[in-house]
Amino acid sequence: MKHFVVGVLPYLTFLILVFGLIYRIRGWYASKVKYQLNLFPAPDTPGGEILKEILFFKTLYRFERPLWVMSYGFHLGIFLIFIGHIAGIAFAGHQFTLFGATPEQSEKLSFAFGMLAGTLAFFGALALLLRRLSGQVKQVSDPWDYIDLLLILAIVTTGNAMRTLAPVELFAVKKYFADLFSLRPINYELPTAFVIHYFFGQILLMYLPFSKLLHLAGGLINKAIILTGDGKAKLLKL
């Protein structure tokens, strides 16, 4: 089982993620416009607005401040985690030496950023889940709304546990990924905490193209169309 999760499943995950994304997004873009009802000449939006939306979730901030706190914290946490995983694993925690830190300082910084990101994502996801379970939002939710959040919570929790309760040697993880990327099947000796975290992570990646988590791909493009759509000429070209 352990061998499957770390030795076989990752390749499957990769294929499902990549081909899933291609399949879904191709499906959107291949479809022809058969009936045009696409017009937002109204708001004259300066380019900066789109940036504000992407960087700061401006609409949420304007409409529901408490939700903005939850959502922004959550997404910022996820974003930092994403960057942190790439950098942290690639440099085995020594990424900050690039900016002049000593290896020990770098490991401490890496740990601190990990704590920050993990805490933001954990409490963000928890808050979003509680919000969804309460009152009106519950009525407009489907099972998969909860599944998405529970899955992310499981990943974040095991991730946090690995940083605090059951520390994992980053160098071993780096070596594992190096072997994985060079398609060399070896005998992996990886801690159970890592394997569980890794398993949930892969489930998320496989599920991503088929879930509403895809809002990360379509949402901003869509918003950009709405914010900048101007004029007849442009519409005719669409």
Place this chain on the structure above:
Amino acid sequence: MSTQKAVDFLKGRLNKKLIASLEVCAHCGICKDSCHYYRASQDPVHTPAYKAEKLRKIYRRYFTPTGKLFPGLVGARDFDEEYARELKDIAFGSCTMCRRCTINCPMGIDTGLIVRTARAMLAAINMVPASLKAGVDLTIESGNNMGVTREEFLETIEWLEEQLQDEVGDSKAKIPVDKKGARVLYMTIPLEVKVYPLSFIALAKIFYAAGEDWTVSSKMFDATNLALFSGEDDLARLHAQRLRDATVELGVKVLAMTECGHGFRAMRWEAENWLGEKFPFEVRHVVELIHEYVTSGRIKLDPSRNTKPVTYHDPCNLARNGGIYKEPREILARAVSDFREMSPSGVENLCCGGGGGMLAMTDYAKSRIAAGKPKVDQIMATEAKEVVAPCHNCMVQLQDLKKHYKMPVNITALSEIVANALVLPGEEKNN
């Protein structure tokens, strides 16, 4: 009734804009405060995301891998007759497609497009509410939604011309009919000519003062395109084609749509896409023409003639969906002495509740009046005595709201306010 036909229809309609709008909802629910139905009822079923979800469930069931495999998990639903009836009450009965939620969605989801698609699906299986359908059919049959004949129209115009001559004190003042090569073709609606002629005369007076070379068509005199709302695409296209043909026949440069939101939107923003051609004339809203006259000094206004406090209602299809919200304010700044802005205003202004063909659908009249309450609150907060709305549809809804909620205000077309402030040539010298 074959519901499969509606599903097939949806398949043919899926394009990237629609798919994106169907896919990317994160169910965050902040759209609720954008919706006048929700604001009036505080009922979560009026959250736009929830209404759009009605179509999403079908989309997922038939067109996504997860919906096909795990319908229960992702909230996918079979499209059966019972569900079709539920969808009808949502798509026709509780959304005016004002698209306020769209501009306020972090993901830019076009709920208006989703609801319009649901309506078209229902139209494909003959489920358009009877009262709306009757309006569309009469338009297609007679060329206008009130079944006014050409003779009746000509007679009324003759009478209106006399009124105009009295108003301006010039027996040579004309309402030119079918004048080939005029600069502007004014596309009215039968309601304006037959029931509310004041705004027509006001506009004729403005054209007179501006020395505009204008005309009306005795062939086509209805800007209303109800099929835009019923979901019958081919009929919406047909009416647009007729308006286009009448305009081309007269060889005018500008097709000026009357004070109507969706009629303007249909011709200005949709029709060229429907008909697949670039029009050899410009489509403008009369508010744009008046704005041109006022700012270029072609007509002179005296704001001291409109002293009552005035507020302005932005029709959804003019502001959010049409891009016209600065012009009327610049006109009013010169036409009235006490202007008060509603909050929110411009592209963020609330729908009056009468849009999207809602006024034509008698079945949903009660909820329409209820959903107008936020608009009433907005108006009352300004303490204005005149509400200006450059859209006859909005005006009818505002009149209904006035009656029901006992608002102490007048509902006025923009042209009437402008005509009232109009300083006719010759008058200046007397002052």
